[in-house]
Every structure is written in C-alpha cells, then in structure tokens.
Amino acid sequence: MAAAVPLALAVPLGVGAAPAYAADSAYVMGYFTESPSGLGDDYGLHLAVSSDGLQWMPLNQNNPVVVPTAGAAGLRDPFIMRKRDGSFVVIATDLKGTDWNRNSQYIHVWDSADLRTFTGYRLLKLHDMTTHSWAPEAFWDAGRGQYGIIYSSVNSSGHHVIMVNYTADFRTVTAPQVFFDPGYDVIDGDLAVGVNGVNYLYYKKDQALVGARSSTLAPGSFTPFSTPVAQGGTEAPTLVRSLTSGTWYLWGDTYTPNGVFYAWQSDNLAAGTWTAVDQRRYTQPLNSKHCTIATITATEYDNLAAHWGRPAWNRLKSYNYPGRYVRHSGFVGRIDPYPFDPYTDARWKLVPGLADSAGVSFQSVNYPARYLRHYSYSLRLDENDGTSAFAADATFLRTAGLADSSWSSFRSYNFPTRYIRHADNLLRIDPVATATELADATFSVGY
Template identity: 80%
Template sequence: MSDRSGPPGPSRRGVLGAMAALTAGLTLGAPSARAATGTSYVMGYFTESPNGNGSDYGLHLAVSTDSLQWTPLNQNNPVVTPTGGTGGLRDPFILRKQDGTFVVLATDLKGTDWSLQSQYIHVWDSTDLRTFTNYRRLKLHDMATHSWAPEAFWDAGRGRYGIIYSAVNSSGHDVIMVNYTTDFVTASAAQVFFDPGYDVIDGDLAVGVNGMNYLYFKKDQTLVGARSASLDPGSFTVFSTPVSHGGTEAPILVKSQTSSAWYLWGDTYTPNGVFYAWQSTDLAAGTWTAVDQRLYTQPLNSKHAAIQAITTTEYNNLLAKWGAPAWNRLKSYNYPARYVRHSNYVGRIDEYPFDPYTDSEWKLVPGLADSAGVSFQSVNYPTRCLRHYNYQLQLDVNDGTSTFAQDATFYRTAGLADTSWSSFRSYNNPDRYIRHANYVLRIDPLSTSTDKADATFWVGY
C-alpha cells in the first residue's frame, strides 16, 4: 500500500513480471517443510488500469514454467472475491504452509479510498489453489488503522507463522507490524516488527540466507533493505542502496535456484502498475542492477503481486481448471515497454499500460487467405482485423473479399532480431514484414539491424 507521503496507492510485492533469463526459483519468507519442487510458479494479484476499465479487486492467478512469461488464468478474471469487509482485496499473498497446503492473505480494501481503514485482512485456505475454503477476516491491530500488504513467513524458532503488514502505530507513522499465529484463525497481539523512525510500508522477507534475514520495504518512493541475524521484532537495521524506477513500491525478493542471482522486484505506485526488476549476485552487498524488460512480461493490468513455487502437476492442474486466455498481446523487441494495439483503427505500439486495455488483445486466428498463416482479429472489435493498406496497418471490417483476406494474412517466422521471438511476413507482399516506424505499424522491406528489431515481437499475454 502507498504511504501518505507520496501519491496514494496500496502496494507491495510487485513482480511482477518474472525473474531471470534462466529458470529461477522463488524464496518468499522461510521455506516450508514441503516446498514445491520443479520449475513452475503461480502468481497472485489484483488488477487496475489507468481509467479503471481493467480494475478488479478479486484474487487473480497466473502461472509460469520459467517465472518470466506468465499465463493469466480464467481469462484474467478473478478466481475468488471476498464477501466480507469492503468486498474487495488488494495486495494478495500466497504462502505454502508447513503441511503443504496454501493460505491466501490480502488487504481488505476495494478500490482506492484510503480513508477506509480496516484492522482486518482477508484469509482463505486452499489445498490446490483451485478451490478456496474457510473464508474469514482476521483482526491484526487493536488501533483504528489500516492493516495493509500482509505477508506471512514460518518462524522456526517460535514454531509459529509471522504475519507482517503495514500500519500506523502509536509512533504516528507507518511501520511494519507483526502478529504470530499457528492457524491463521486467531493471532497474537500486534508488535512493531520494524520502525526505523520514518514511514515504511510493504515489507517483504527473505529468511535464512547464509545465516541472515533480509527485509525490503518502501521508503518514500524507493526500495530499501534491512537485515538481521534473527527474526526478532526490532532487530533489523538498514543497509542497502535504495533503488527505484520513478515512484516504486511493493518489493519482492527472489532467489534463482540455478545461479547465484537474486532479483528485487518493484511496482509503480500509480494505477498504471508497471513492474520493474533489478538483480544482484550478492544479497549481502545491497546493490542492484536493472534487468532488461525484454526478459519478463507481467500479466495484463496486474498490480502488487506475489509469487509461489508450485509443482509441475499443480501447474497443469491450474491450467486445466481455469484455462489460458483466448487472446494474446504482442510486445515490441526494441521498445519492450510498448505493445501492439489499435487506436482510432490504426495499428501502432504504445507504452503499457493504457485504456481501453482491450485495444492490445488479439486473437491470432488462421490466416484468412492461407490457414498456414495468421490474421490478427481484434478482441474488442471482433468483426475487424489488422490489414495493410498503402503499406500501413489499420483495423478494418472484414468485407469478405479476397483482397482483404490477403492484406490481413501474415506468415509467422522466427524473430529477425531474436529467433526466440517472432516476426510476421506479408502474404501478398512477401518481401515486406510488419514493423513499427514512429510507433505506427506498417509493412516494409527490411535491410538494417534496426529494421529487423522494429519487426520483432514477443507473442504472450
């Protein structure tokens, strides 16, 4: 959740997006007694978009086999929505408990009315993240204040789970609080977990890393780290160099299980909700280098997410239960913050996010002139497809003519700038490819490396 000293917006654990160019593992708090094995992951989040077209305050899920590219489940609709409190959630967190089952925690707040203070958080139990049971609200704080961005960890020394969250204490500013529980039904009295003397929110823990515990949090508009050899409340001291990309909040620490790399994620605190990532080979050093945005793609409209490692079987079961989207998004190779969309029926690439967000959703259907190719059918204007006209791409109604079918058909090839990406060659102008020029889409012959980069796209969600 956002603190009161900056632009409003609850926050936490942005990911968002993904981790490394290598298959990465995830450490969220302490490892459980039955931690998942394999290379699959689940992300929990809620959604917001700039004008609210894509805002939904239920629990959304996405899955990934590499923690980089994410598949939203249930057509990016919520899989469960709170029925108590404000009737909505922010900042969901997924913990695999010691018995191998899951608990889901979330802020009790629907929308962005920060005056709605709640001492409670939403809680669900789940054996498999396909069904959610025992919905309840758990009271954390005795003061009339918020209980924002809850996260849980196993404290082996206490034999209990700790729930940390952001709240105003008697100090009069935001601190990180902690309550202890064995069942997420009742909890101990609140204690101050971390208070450096100024507003801090959005705590995220990595527990037991070479004998040290690390807590990252939002200070002003940056992400900052503290550390302690114990998990005792009050024992953490600040040590890291702040990082940010504009105004950043919602940190999440991620450890690669295939290398020495650590990743720190942050989320912009505006409703625009863009995830950014940094990396380090030494968590103890407290310094970070930005990760290339080409390496990850966050789920559409996702905000303040959490990631939990799951097994391959759990991954397959979640896909079977909820299904993958019936649409795709296309990301520019050399402008990875921009996605293919239509605007005033013109094809172009624009910086994410934007509304209507559905302008960037496409069904890649069999080519209208050759089923071996593809045509780009608009999701929000399903009678229209992208076609070239005077070499510029525009969104036109399919008039059923052979000319339209040919203009709207393209052959998908290995990416001209990166073979793991995609390029699209025109059906009836086979020497030309879809590319962007001044952010507008057109078909052109290609010769230079810049041309080829302009013509390369990532097809994902």
C-alpha cells in the same frame, strides 16, 4: 509445461514447506488489477503461472478466481504462501479501490489445498488501532514454531511502520508488535528468511525499495543496509531467488507511471546492490498490481492451467521498445507504452490466415468482426468484407524474429518482401534490412 530455466524465480527460503522445494519447478503469481482509466479495475484474487518466472500466463482470462464477500468486499496486495503441511494460505488487504482513509483492522484469509478451490474464507482481526492493515505477508518463524504475519500500519508517533502478529492457524493471532520502525515511514514489507544465516526485509521508503537485515527474526532487530532502487515511484517489493542459481530478483510495482512492474537482479544478496533486468526478459500479467510469487510443482502448474483455462488471446510486445505493445487506436495499428485504456485494444486472437491457413491473421478481441490488415502499406483495423483482396491483406506468415530468433516477425502474404514493423509508433509493412528495421519488425507473442 517447460522445465525451469536458470533464471527462474523462487519464493524466499523459510517461507514454504521444505519438502516442496525439491519438487517445485514452476511459479504462481497472485495479484489484483487496475488500469489507467479504471476499465480493468478488479479487486479479487487473480492468478498467473510461469514455467520460468519471467513470462507470465494469466489464468481464467485474467478474471478473478475468488472474490472477498466480507469487509470492503474487495482486496489489494494478496500474498500466497505454502504452509508447512504443503497446502496454501492466501491473505490480502481488506480494501476495495483506493479509499486510503478506510481503516480496517482485518485482513482477508482463504485456505486452499491446490489454488483451484478456496475454503474457510474469513476476516482475521490483527489489532484494535484506528488505522489500517496494509500489504500483509506471512513467514515461518522456526524459533517460535509459529507463522508471523507482517503488515503496514501507523504507530503512536504517526508514521508508517511494519507490524507483526504470530499465529499457528491463521484464525487467531497474538497481540500486535512493532516489527520494523526505522523512525520514518515504511510500508510493504517482504521477507527472505534464512539466507546464509541472515534474514532480509525489503520495503518501500519514500519512492524506492530498500533492504534491512538481521541475524534473527526478532521484532526490532532489522537494520537498513542496501542501496535504494526505483523506476519512478516504486513500491510493493517482491524478493525471490532463482531455483537453479544464486541469482536473486527484486520486483517492484510503480505508481508513477501506474502499474508497471520492474525487476532488478543481484548475485549477492548481502551486498545490497541491484542491476536492472532488461524488460525484454519479462512480461507481467495484464493490468497486474502488487504481486506475490510462490513456487509450485509441474503438476500444480498443469492442474491450474487446466482448471482455470489458458487465455484465448495474446498481446504482442515490441522488441526494441519492450515497454510498448501492439494495439489499435481509432482503428489504426500502432505500439503504445503500457499501461493504457482501453486495454482491450491490445488483445488479439491469432487465427489461421484468412488467405492461407499456414499463416496468421490478427483478429481484434473487442471488435471481433475486424482484423489487422495493410492498406497502402499502413496497418489498420477493418471489417472483413469477405473479399479475397481483404483476406490477402490480412494474412501474414509468422517467422523467427528478425532481430532475435526466439521472438517473432510477420511477413506480408501478398507482399512477401515486406514485414510488419513500427515506424514512429505506427504499424506498416516495409522491406527491412538495417539493424533498426529488423528490430522494428520483431515482436514477442505473449499475454
């Protein structure tokens, strides 16, 4: 596992056990999955890990690591927190799919020593109101000596507010209280506790992410202050701080278009203003929705990767169109905006080159008898006919990225003056010389 880089992310202050922060150098993300036509919908807990907090590697082949069996038998909006004793607790919305009219007074809860095993699964009742308990998150309130659980619900006036219950063990809770009610609909609260003596609460208002702050954690004490940020309709704020610098990051999950993560950054959380992060710098796990990010140690990272397994496939992202990924459609190679279905069209196995093992060939995951090859300079997905001509057409030499050496480019084996590039979103092999052509021929190999 690589060491954390200066732009890495960390969970907010005050959430985890203090001794863990000195050792933590990596990150775990929890999420559920959805895709545009529902092919990738899965309402269990998914995990991904990252050594820099920006590029994420899904675990367990992007399948769930644990699935609820009670309540709705599905979850949304998971939250992972390291407790004061160093172990983890996972909480989540009791909802499978998008039945927004389902009112559950419960949340799912698991205990975990290491995020490899999950014990003590239970439903935890938060209130008796005829409304829901969406997007639960937890924090340590040192003044009370208890954990707070905040969640989105509807008050007696009929609009969404953020509620809070307090607990010592995530098994019994105090009576619910209104934590934040600015007088209009707010959902998806996310806290950063004890930042230079100030506590920050980010939430969704209308279609944007907005912040409030307070010098205490007392219910009713937060006041809105920040400039809203959004990219389309944006929800599910995740506020995290760099482990090695003063930079803060604000992640958001869009629902117009559905399922795209965006990130903003700020060097001054108190200012309440944010700058968009270049999409080249981060890649979300495939089909991920409403994430939670917590810090972990290097040993925990390695143990999670070993236990759940690394992906047996890759995705390729365009350098100059970083919202687009390489896929096949109608057996034609192209780049398309994420997300799309079938999402499996964008998963590839980079295997030793069919004509030269020093190169690579791109084997389709969902059509494993087919490989990406050039034909009349255009790339298409064809079945391997076993001929030497096919093997040569389907073999490419991976080089340092022509537009960015930290990325990758792919030179044709049998037409070595030509590289894979996109043109009008279609993939082909061409000679490349101009800055635009070099960018067209540059890709990241990730997940």
